[in-house]
Amino acid sequence: MKPRFNQNYKGIRCRVCLVRESENDEIIKINNESDVYELVKDELAGSDREILLSIMLTVKNDLIGVETVSIGSIISSNIAPRDVFKSAILANACAIIICHNHPSGSLEPSNEDIEITKQLIEAGELLGIKVLDHLIVSNQGYKSLRDYYKFPN
Numbered sequence: 001m002k003p004r005f006n007q008n009y010k011g012i013r014c015r016v017c018l019v020r021e022s023e024n025d026e027i028i029k030i031n032n033e034s035d036v037y038e039l040v041k042d043e044l045a046g047s048d049r050e051i052l053l054s055i056m057l058t059v060k061n062d063l064i065g066v067e068t069v070s071i072g073s074i075i076s077s078n079i080a081p082r083d084v085f086k087s088a089i090l091a092n093a094c095a096i097i098i099c100h101n102h103p104s105g106s107l108e109p110s111n112e113d114i115e116i117t118k119q120l121i122e123a124g125e126l127l128g129i130k131v132l133d134h135l136i137v138s139n140q141g142y143k144s145l146r147d148y149y150k151f152p153n
Helices: 033-044 081-090 111-127
Strands: 051-057 063-071 095-101 130-138 141-144
Touching (some): 033 051, 033 130, 051 081, 063 081, 081 095, 081 111, 095 111, 111 130
Parallel strands (some): 095 130
Antiparallel strands (some): 051 063, 051 095, 130 141
């Protein structure tokens, strides 16, 4: 099939489009942090390296999708706000919840965890995408960074 691009855009190699996978999927509502934990615990709690997930939500907190943003090492994961928000923008998300694990089992946030949370909240405000929470998950359970940092309403 011939690409349907205007001839003025010769050389373009990709285009962005939003595709809904299925119209008949059950709607998953995220009401609180324990809902988020139940959604991600199997993937995060037993992992031997840090994984950062973005939970993308509608304006009514219905789940749009879960994106693996970063897979790091045993002790860290490099995170850039643009990587976190790329999938949220493409999915038309109104809000996101960030989740990452601590393979060590500790639920205490590091200074880096708190700092990246602040950066993501600020970036989200500029983009019009709320960062509702940031959960740390381990084999010990989970902890919300709301206990350490005041998220905007």
